[in-house]
Amino acid sequence: MGATGANCAVPPPIPLDRERNRVLVAEALQRAAMAANNGSVDSACAMLTDVELMVANSPSTIAHDPLSEKLLEVVNAAIGWFNEVLSDCKCRSRSTLVDKSSSLSLPGGGALRSEVQPLTNTTMVGVIADVTPPADTRTALKPRTFAVSLPFSSLGSGANPSASGLNMTGALPFSLHDGGSSTILAAGSTSSAITAGAGRSESLWHHRALRDSSDSASTHGGSEIDSPMPSGIRGITLRKNPLLPKAPPIRLLGSVTFAGGKRGRIGGTLRGRPRLQPPVLMPLHAPPIARDSGASIVPPPLGIMPPLPPAGVAAKGVQGSYESWLCRLLRMPLRPLPLPDELIVHIFSFLQPAVLFHASLTLPSLIVDKTATTVRGHFTTISAALRAAQPGDRLIIRPGVYRESLRIEVPVMLLGCQSGAAGGAGVTITSSRNHTVHSTASFARMENITLRQTGSSGRSCLLVSRGRLDVSECDISSASGLCVEVTDSAAPIVRHSRIHGGAAAGLWFRAAGCGLVEGNEIWGNGWSGVQISDESNPTLLRNYIHDNKSAGVISFNHGRGVARHNDITSNGKGGVQVRSRASPELICNRIFAERSFGVWVYEHGLGRFEDNDIVNNAWSGFQVEEGSAPVVVGNRLRGNRSAGIVVYNRGSGTYEWNDISCNGRCGVQIKSGSAPYFRHNRIHHEKQAGVLTAEDGTGVLEDNDIFDNQWSGVQTEGPSNPLLRHNRIHHNGGAGFIAYQNGSGLLESNNIYGNKKYGVQSKTGGHPTVRLNRIHDKVYGIYLTESGGGIYEENRIHNIRGTGIYVSSDCSPVLSNNHGVA
Incomplete structure (x- = not known):
């Protein structure tokens, strides 16, 4: 299509001429059939001859357009058929012979007319003879019909010819039928079928003779009288056929509906011939549509479908359709397929847009160039190209700044071009009042385009509210709102793009939005880099998320999401925030050098954190509070300025197989009524205690390895009461376990050894319960001072250079069945 203005599009010459030829041939065939029905076969042939000249001299035929050449073959076949039928029959008619060398005559001097008659695999053009019966007392015969097949084999094959009950062994079969019996004649290399019937279907009438020239035919019931037959006819056989049903409408070349056939009648008053339905023609200036819903195809009897256009030659309505798109994907010739669009779209839903719009596919292309105001076939605006696009089209956009707001509603691809110079300008789409791009298509693709939202309306730069939009190699920024907004179960794919400055x-991602965000750089946004809420579940893969004013990634209000192999760093309020019953999964990410927490889970947040590196953050590496309960497995938390993991203010959760080391304070802090569960962790080389519980902190520590910390291995203060079971607490700078300031706790079956001072220490009102432990430290196994108390029973205390248990005078512990006490 050409463009004379920003929003005016004119079709290019070849497609327009092709569409003109298609409508012209379809209308000429219809008018020729009507003329033949009125007895003017010569007029019908003249019409087709004129159309043949027009199509042969059209620009599309001269340019060897496949469809125009095929239309020319159809017209030539129709003209040749008229000549061949009239020449073979050597009959006389009211009209002049087509070739002016022979005439068409029928027994009884009947009148000729033609009609469209569908058979099983061909489109039939018939000649009907109105025969006046002899003067006798028998019931008048119905009109006999000569039906001759027009061989449209080039339009595709239909059902098996044997389904119609005719013996079609020759090149040009014809039949005389009225719904009764049939007679098969063999004429040289051409098989001819003559069908005749009486007013009642159960009775047979017999054909007496077919005479040459102007001889008339007479019929006597019940017997057959020998008489001369036309030359070339070798024999006559008589059989009875079932009533032929009314033929269905036949679509020819996608635009005109033909009603073929003759109503089968058993008896009664004769009626006139059936009238053809008026043709349904498309205006020449109308753009082609993928599927004409106004002209439905009624399936013929016995499951026979109308013939399809041949492989490799597709009508205009197929070029931009889902059928042609599927044919290109399957690497097969273009042809209409017996599949509804809904089924093809469902098949496409299992494929990524990058596959549907792959560069190897020869998809139709539209050119957008804002500077090409006089170039035919080019659009000056992207919006105009989108309005003219068909499913599967590729919009190639030349470099420039396009100030418009786009709405993508058709499955298309927007491909931005780069200027030839190195580092030259590309395609920029900018809008100040509305969304720069709003996508609602089932699937679409956008590549190598810069998107800018420059207004103050708070609109998003890119809004995806339905379907899957594949965004690749784009630069997206918004001065007033969100850079990318995904809503209403949409599932875009954003790859290798730069999302910044929002x-x-x-x-x-909100309102159940999902999709894939892969290989992008997300930085410098006023809020978080990625926000996930309202049951949304996107996948973040290998992104670099940094220097956002809030968190790098935040999931809230039942948000979900999966983040893998991302680098999250230098964000203002933590690398990852999880709150309000959100439950994301973070696996194999690097969260480092954040300005506050590495991961912050609060307000009943959930989620799973596995195999992440959470290092060198300004505050704690992992902080859990306010009823939150995450699952933290196999992470490495080290080098954080505060604690490695802080469980605070009634927090909980499960922490397994983590390596917690070299943090600025403690490895693990449990405070303010929190009750986490730590198992199989390594807590070592901390600058203070390995584990600190305080302020009513409880929880379970089981099968952990706590060693080489500068202070004690486990330290309890205040009214805290943790449970330690089957842990290895060794080689710490202070005691293995210390309870002070009314701290308590239960130690069962732990192995406490090699600590610098004491195995277990209690002072200033500490009162732990120590049972069934193995304690073998350098100085004292159990050391009680400053009103320290507690219960100590059935412990094995050995290899002590000093005293096994030391109790000062102001202490009153309970000692029972301890072994190896010196």
Whole structure:
């Protein structure tokens, strides 16, 4: 299509001429059939001859357009058929012979007319003879019909010819039928079928003779009288056929509906011939559509479908259709397929847009160039190209700044071009009042385009509210709102793009939005880099998320999401925030050098954190509070300025197989009524205690390895009461376990050894319960001072250079069945 203005599009010459030829041939065939029905076979042939000249001299035929050449073959076949039928029959008619060398005559001097008659695999053009019966007392015969097949084999094959009950062994079969019996004649290399019937279907009438020239035919019931037959006819056989049903409408070349056939009648008053339905023609200036819903195809009897256009030659309505798209994907010739669009779209839903719009596919292309105001076939605006696009089209956009707001509603691809110079300008789409791009297509693709939202309306730069939009190699920024907004179960794919400078978040997935965000750089946004809420579940893969004013990634209000192999760093309020019953999964990410927490889970947040590196953050590596209960497995938390893991203010959760080391304070802090569960962790080389419980902190520590910490291995203070079971607490700078300031705790079956001072220490009102432990430290196994108390029973205390248990005078512990006490 050409473009004379921003929003005016004119079709290019070849497609327009092709569409003109298609409508012209279809209308000429219809008019020729009507003329033949009125007895003017010569007029019908003249019409087709004129159309043949027009199609042969059209620009599309001269340019060897496949469809125009095929239309020319159809017209030539129709003209040749008229000549061949009239020449073979050597009959006379009211009209002049087509070739002016022979005439068409029928017994009884009947009148000729033609009609469209569908058989099983061909489109039939018939000649009907109105025969006046002899003067006798028998019932008048119905009109006999000569039906001759027009061989449209080039239009595709239909059902098996044997389904119609005719013996079609020759090149040009014809039949005389009225719904009764049939007679098969063999004429040289051409098989001819003559069908005749009486007013009642159960009775047979017999054909007496077919005479040459102007001889008339007479019929006597019950017997057959020999008489001369036309030359070339070798024999006559008589059989009875079932009533032929009314033929269904036949679509020819996708635009005109033909009603073929003759109503079968058993008896009664004769009626006139059936009238053809008026043709349904498309205006020449109308753009082709993928599927014409106004002209439905009624399936013929016995499951026979109308013939399809041949492989490799597709009508205009197929070029931009889902059928042609599927044919290109399957590497097969273009042809209409017996599949509804809904089924093809469902098949496409299992494929990524990158596959549907792959560069190897020869998809139709539209050119957008804002500077090409006089170039035919080019659009000056992207919006105009989108309005003219068909499913599967590729919009190639030339470099420039396009100030418009786009709405993608058709499955298309927007491909931005780069200027030839190195580092030259590309394609920039900018909008100040609305969303720069709003996508609602089932699937679409956008590549190598810069998107800018420059207004103050708070609109998103890119809004995806339905379907799957594949965004690749784009630069997206918004001065007033979100850079990318995904809503209403949409599932975009954002790859290798730069998302930055948003007044709000870089990406916000809400209202059950999902999709894939892979290999992007997300930075400098006013809120978080990625926000996930309201049951949304996107996948973040190998992104670099940094220097956002809030968190790098935040999931809240029942948000979910999966983050893998991302680098999250230098964000203002933590690398990852999880709150309000959100439950994301973070696996194999690097969360480092954050300005506050590495991971912050609060307000009943959930989630699973596995195999992450959480290192060198300004505050704690992992902080859990306010009823939150995450699952933290196999992470490495080290080098954080505060504690490695802080469980605070009634927090809980499960922490397994983590390596917690070299943090600024403690490895693990449990405070304010929190009750986490730690198992199989390594807590070592901390600058203070390995584990600190305080302020009513409880919880379970089981099968952990706590060693080489500068202070004690486990330290309890205040009214805290943890449970330690089957842990190895060794080689710490202070005691293995210390309870002070009314701290308590239960130690069962632990192995406490090699600590610098004491195995277990209790002072200033500490009162732990120590039972069934193995304690073998350097100085004292159990050391009680400053009103320290507690219960100590059935412990094995050995290899002590000093005293096994030391109790000062102001202490009153309970000692029972301890072994190896010196």
